[in-house]
Amino acid sequence: MTTEIKNVSKFFGSTHALKSITLSIKTGEFIAILGPSGCGKTTLLKLLAGFDTPSEGEIFIDHQLVSEKNQSTPPEKRNIGMVFQSFALWPHMNVKDHIRFPLLHHRFLQDDLKINIENRLKEVLNIVELQSFAERMPHELSGGQKQRVALARAIAPKPALLLMDEPLSSLDAELRMEMRREIQSLHKVTRASIVYVTHDQDEALALADRIVVMNNGQIQQVGTPREIYDKPNTEFVATFVGKANLIHGEWVDATTFKPSYKNIHSHWAKLDVSADLRKKDLCPIRPEQFSLSYTGEGIEGTIKNVQYQGKEIHYTVDIGPELITIHEDSQYDPFHVDDFVYINLKQTIKSDKPAVTFR
Template sequence: MATEIKNITKFFGKTQALKTINLSIKDGEFIAILGPSGCGKTTLLKLLAGFDSPTDGIIMIDHQNVSEKNNSTPPEKRNIGMVFQSFALWPHMTVKDHIKFPLLHHQFLANDLKNNIEKRIDEVLNIVELQTYANRMPHELSGGQKQRVALARAIAPKPALLLMDEPLSSLDAELRMEMRREIQSLHRMTGATIVYVTHDQEEALAMADRIVVMNNGQIQQVGTPREIYRKPNTEFVAKFVGKANLIHGKWLNEVTFKPYSVSIQSNWMNIEVSSDLRAKNLCPIRPEQFSLSYTGEGIEGEIMNVQFQGKEIHYTVNIGSDLIAIHEDSQNKPFYIGDTVYVNLNQKNNVPSLITI
């Protein structure tokens, strides 16, 4: 079901946690709310869930006003499901009982589910691949299995809106990758509308239909993962998502950039960036869009740090005015700390073209 967030603000005393938030969420859409700690993303999720009310503005779920100033429909009276960071499983209930509980108590349960509870439990166990674990207790499960139980409990009553609060942050790296695939599969199978809060840009880029990037209680940009990564609107989005290098220089027109470097005699052409970045005379270039060489006409710099990352080597290069990050294929000839190098745009990665002046 469609969800509308209109002019939402939230104060805690004199501290403003949310500043005029507007967002439309389509039926069946997977939305990731991405941002650093303290940016307001969890506060927004709590307002959607009904755990708190806004200072101003309204929230509509399926054309029903569920939140406004000093008035909030409680969570149990909203057609939502919730997956918590800590799993929040009941230690005295089996896996099957966790799935059965919302089927007995969810206010918006459809009649076909009410009349076929055991069938729905079997369906959900099959979806999360826990058929053989139905009678296990939480302490008998692994971390990944516990997360599946939390997901199963949330989707069992087929809620209109499924809210996830950093559900993978307590898992190790391998399990997080596995659970990303599980959540994507679950979304495809159920068609649920999902709002997923995370500080992990890789999770957001990998799973979401659209990403909402937040900072300091405001929405910085909303777009598809490709749009957010390739065309950041603000300096914050460029740095936070994908860790772009913000090169200082001068915009000669809307698509031509001249880097400030005495060692480079080329303009960078056919670059599309936001007016905000152009006004600040900044050009965002991703680490993989640069390449290194010992000779050339690029920006001269010195290797300051080297990190081997398997398929890539991550370099930090001092170009005088800035430290920039560059990711190179580990199969390439390596560079070493202290080396003098030249930084060039990598023509293989759909980067701007150059013209020599």
């Protein structure tokens, strides 16, 4: 049951919230829509849910046209499930009644579920591990348990498309990690098609089959988490996902880069960088791909900030025109604020030596 978004745009007065969005979601695929506040990701989710209509374009769910210009099939007539940021639980219903409700009222409920509602109810309770909480009311549940109820209610009728609007943002850090595992397990069991809106890059990288990175109402890049992280197409993707350093210099050829900073004579070779970034004479380097030293050659700089992060130490180094972020293993002797250091790419080459692979 695929979902197709074709050339969808959305205007709010003079504001162009979405600009010609085209995206195909495969059956059973987990798609994360990632971007900063105001990028259009929630607007897109509302159009998929039927809470709003597109100004231009079309949306198909399970080959059925559900949205077109200024017309939209209402949410209750779409084969979808929805998980809200605020849980949206009904205070007068216990856990079991929350899950039973869509089984009684969902328009697209399959015949086998209609005749086995109680069996499906028990099955869903087992999936989200809430068997012993079936009779509890929302006010008797923890934040994580409430989120499980919201997930259970959404998956109970086996919708063609499951929409999640930043479902973990109201939870504390430890609980968010736990719920990520729950959602991964849930997807593995149900194989539901999921569209998951988030501004948290860690969530997107951990959960999604593919990530849709958005900014200013446009899709910047679509790819697997590894593709997005290892080969960002644009400056925005490079700096928003993984916080890459954008190094200025000159591309000697399609895979060899010469940084343009004083006291560095190395070429960085066998790099796989997008054509868009090469045209701008930029090379995205992740913080963990750099190393620091007190002697030798490299990009010169002064350490301005040190943050201990357990297995890593995060350094901010002032190189004059800009700041560079570097992550080093904390098992090594730490550098200190105001230390003068040299920055090198791990596995660099000299310009007069044979190329070696950098990964």
